[in-house]
Amino acid sequence: MLDLHRLRLLRELRLRGTLAAVAEALSYSPSAISQQLAQLESETGVVLLERVGRRVRLTEQAEILVRHTEKVLGQLELAEAELAASLREITGQIRVAVFQTAALALVPAAVSALAVAHPGLRARVRQLDPEQALPALQARDFDLVVGEDYPEEPQPRLPGLTLRPLDRDPLRLAVPDSFAADGLADLADAPWAMEPVGTAPRRWAQGVCRSAGFEPDVRFESTDMLLHARLVETGHAASILPDLLWASIPGPPRLLALPGAPARTIFTAVREGAERHPAVTAFRAALADSLAALRGALTLDGA
Template sequence: MLRGVAMLDLRRLRLLRELARRGTIAAVAEALSYSPSAVSQQLAALEKETGVALLEPAGRRVRLTAAAELLVTHTEVLFEEVERAEAALAQSLGENVGTLRVAAFQTAVLTLVPNALTRLEQDHPGLRVEVTELEPEVALPSLLAGQFDVVLGEEYPGHPLPRPRETERHDLLTDELRLVTPSSWSRRPLAGLASRPFVMEPVGTTAREWATTVCRQAGFEPDVRYTSTDLQVHLRFVERGLAAALLPDLAGAGDRHGVVARRLPGRPRRQIFATVRRGAAGQPKIRAFTSALQA
């Protein structure tokens, strides 16, 4: 039976939750910038607080006991309520100050975020915003661990991303996807480019999966000779007449010389969204940032 539940330490509960999510003490320590021994000590202290065994040996590792799994389930509710309480308190103060930590994918960092930051500097000078370029699949675990407050992500048509139950997603805008070719090439529809080289994102990314699917639906397997996560690299190869690409409008093809951007059938669009921890959406600084992005 649990004892002293009212005295449970939130930081230790967060470590237990991260262990449930990441699987090993070493992974928790690396993610949260602790030493493995410090994580072990904090979890041992949590066991004393609860009065039950939370970890049991599993070979060279440890695993959560049934009691620990139960505690993690209730911890999710607890952290959501803490987020709501902090948001309500921030709203009551009437000031938009402090630090907002944002992780965003590359084209958002290049296009959407600078304009939003300029607006925030004018409207909320007391708010400090820290931005890290990071893809959503990497940033989301860090969001849940408390290292970021907002993650900006992208979702391609037909390729929905996982939505962890501990998060809330808010769709911000859509970004049309187009066929981009060198202006020196004859203007052909996508189906007419079966023999031409392409530049795409790496295998395993949703952007690559979407682009490959679009080409297959047009009747051919794309000849992907060049691969990069940097869409500016894609545009450079198109500018030099080396490849065709399938790119979102935010990549900036419309502003580049030597390229032609054309609509695809059905006018597909990627969805750009903001993800926050469940309960945190009411934070004034988060609202201010997402509003500035949409503006």
């Protein structure tokens, strides 16, 4: 009989890439991880790891074991969900990763609602961009992720995860009052604030500008949209910002519509088998209620 704990370590190595990363995530020493995987090799009678320079790589046989381990863990996840659903009260904790604007606009009200409806459920929330959060969800560092997909720039769909749309969040052009601009093409020579190179929002925003016939002069790079909004407010840059941002800060500045009225999709993601876990269901419902309340109160010019 194969040892499930050792199979999980092999899966962790597949997801995290190095023995040191697995050891750090699980609070083991790298030597302890190596010993456990060596015992797994002995149990299976096949080579599972091969050296590639200073790193190790999973063999074909190891990949087979990881695929089956995913299925076993998925069944266990489903068992946990059904067990929790059989209880009268929702208790325990739910670990949530959420990107910045959703953390600011949605999480406080959602956590407050949970505290009233389910006092035995503790939410642990971390702000994290979807590029990092989804692999961490896959690795069981979180139970639920609130993420975003930009138009034509969806997050990679990782095996073992299920995504559910929460809402569409319009994207508009935020322009300082001092800029003489009535549309995107008028900002060809303007300074811009965008997210860093390599991120989905940056690729999308650059593509929008290029489709208007110019390469944006990006003078400010940050994942912090509050900074983007401040740069617009103080007259230093134009930016493309989502409506949800204005639910958490005063404003907005002057907003202009973009061609095609684009919107990003806000979604929640969980591991397969956990969709019906009561804690997941409760947090998703609290997020939806929080968003509905905001949408009713949030009215913007430039729509």
